[in-house]
Amino acid sequence: MKGLKKQRRIQIIVLAVLAMVGAMAAFKFAMPDALQYFRSPTEVVASPPEPNETFRIGGLVEEGSLVRGEGAEITFRVTDGNGVVPISYTGLLPDLFGEGEGVVATGKLVEGTFQASEILARHDETYMPKEVIDALKEQGVYVEPGASAAMN
Structure with missing residues (x-):
């Protein structure tokens, strides 16, 4: 009887x-891209990721860099105060x-330009994603609490 209980426990384990x-x-x-890492523009410029790696980049859309192309094509640059990365996107942008x-x-x-598949913007005039705020603060850019970021 003891042998059967021990054997049953081993089978369950x-x-x-x-x-x-x-x-x-x-x-x-099944989910190779389920985990996407966040990088600031300075990190991307300092050590570019592999071309097949999907990741998130965040910062401020650089003033004067927004260019609308044919149809739904758009290019712009994102910055954190130190690094700047050009971004290309095709699709509808958030309001x-x-x-x-x-x-x-x-x-x-891809070849120095970030090919975006998704663009997220803050959902109201006072919100900015925590990752973006942290990356901007690391680069010395002043971010007002509960408001949009301003260059220092």
């Missing part, structure tokens, strides 16, 4: 370990997107 390994493998292989405003873009760096 082995099945639990196999289930955990299977779940981790499914997460790793509150504009020069001097905070932005977070998701995409890939």
Whole structure:
């Protein structure tokens, strides 16, 4: 009787370990882009990521850099006060997107230009994503609490 209980426990432990390994493998292989890292423009300029790596970049849309192309094409530059990265995007922009405003873009760096697949802008006049505020503060750009960022 003792041998059966011990054997049953070992079988349950082995099945639990196999289930955990299977779940981790499914997460790793089924969702390769599920984790996207945030980078500031200074970090991207200092050490460019691999061309196939999807990541987020954020900062302020540089004044005078917004250029609308054919159809829904748009190019602009994002800065954190030190680094500047050109961004190219095709699609509809959020209503509150504009020069001097905070932005977070998701995409890939291709030949020095960030090819954005998604553009996020703040949702009202006082909000800016925490990652953008932190990156701007690291670069010495003054950010008013609860308001848009201003160059120092």
